[in-house]
Amino acid sequence: MIWKFCFLIIGLWSCRESSFQHPVSETASVDALTTNEQSIKKDAIPLNNVTTIEKDTLKSNEVAPKRICGVLEMDYIMGKFDPAKNGCFELVPASLADKSGLFLRKETLSAFKEMLEAAKKDGINLRIISATRNFEYQKGIWERKWSGQTKLEGNINASKISNKKARAEKIMRYSAMPGASRHHWGTDIDINELNNKWFESGTGKKVYDWLQTKGKEFGFYQVYTSKAADNRAGYEEEKWHYTYKPVSAKLTNIARETMHDEHLSNFSGSEQAKQISVVQKYVLGISEACWK
Numbered sequence: 670m671i672w673k674f675c676f677l678i679i680g681l682w683s684c685r686e687s688s689f690q691h692p693v694s695e696t697a698s699v700d701a702l703t704t705n706e707q708s709i710k711k712d713a714i715p716l717n718n719v720t721t722i723e724k725d726t727l728k729s730n731e732v733a734p735k736r737i738c739g740v741l742e743m744d745y746i747m748g749k750f751d752p753a754k755n756g757c758f759e760l761v762p763a764s765l766a767d768k769s770g771l772f773l774r775k776e777t778l779s780a781f782k783e784m785l786e787a788a789k790k791d792g793i794n795l796r797i798i799s800a801t802r803n804f805e806y807q808k809g810i811w812e813r814k815w816s817g818q819t820k821l822e823g824n825i826n827a828s829k830i831s832n833k834k835a836r837a838e839k840i841m842r843y844s845a846m847p848g849a850s851r852h853h854w855g856t857d858i859d860i861n862e863l864n865n866k867w868f869e870s871g872t873g874k875k876v877y878d879w880l881q882t883k884g885k886e887f888g889f890y891q892v893y894t895s896k897a898a899d900n901r902a903g904y905e906e907e908k909w910h911y912t913y914k915p916v917s918a919k920l921t922n923i924a925r926e927t928m929h930d931e932h933l934s935n936f937s938g939s940e941q942a943k944q945i946s947v948v949q950k951y952v953l954g955i956s957e958a959c960w961k
């Protein structure tokens with residue numbers, strides 16, 4: 670009887686201990702959000718998951734924004750919004766890009782401008798060739814490749830690959846499924862050329878070496894590094910694709926915790942996502958340095 674009483678007391682104490690493990694909810698300052706964003710959808714990630722980025726998760730020389738703008742629910746992660754109508758985004762000035770009409774998150778654009786100025790002083794020219802692409806835009810890219818309308822590298826017509834899993838994997842050497850691209854997030858940019866060879870000699874190598882050495886000081890990391898060197902799955906190396914880690918590390922974590930292959934739907938070949946383990950191998954198949 671006495672033992673039973675002891676177990677009861679220990680049990681109650683354990684419950685109290687475990688309730689102490691829950692983090693205290695942080696008060697999010699909603700004034701940083703637009704009116705539209707204040708009407709949080711039912712399945713939205715709670716605000717306390719949205720606004721914080723812990724300084725100690727970043728290296729000492731990385732700039733941590735006090736809060737991340739917006740409500741980062743699954744539709745956001747999957748690019749199901751219009752960046753032109755999202756208050757957290759800004760038009761990239763045409764002088765910084767090789768085309769007009771590109772958008773980035775304000776934090777990303779501001780950090781990029783600082784990096785661009787520092788690069789200029791070292792004789793390095795940077796320009797953005799691709800920025801935010803939403804779900805619909807990515808779906809266009811994907812389906813033109815899936816149907817053979819756009820050829821893959823080596824002039825390959827993907828529609829001739831009858832095994833659909835193999836077809837999807839072939840496209841995914843360099844292109845993401847709609848909903849699974851980091852370009853949805855407004856944190857990722859392609860710089861100067863979409864060609865690894867260009868970055869391996871002459872001007873291109875100078876640009877690459879500068880970005881590798883100095884980019885981190887401004888928060889920018891190469892995402893798709895050498896697969897062998899980084900022991901990662903997923904896309905082939907892309908020497909041009911950089912992410913603004915102070916924001917995208919948080920988005921990567923949200924994707925890791927809440928995104929499943931079943932979320933990928935409504936485009937040609939989407940039924941292959943589960944067989945391929947797109948979330949695990951591709952969304953999370955990135956250089957560790959850019960999110961850990």
Ligand SMILES: [Zn+2]
Nearest residue numbers: 852858859910
């Ligand atoms: Zn890219």
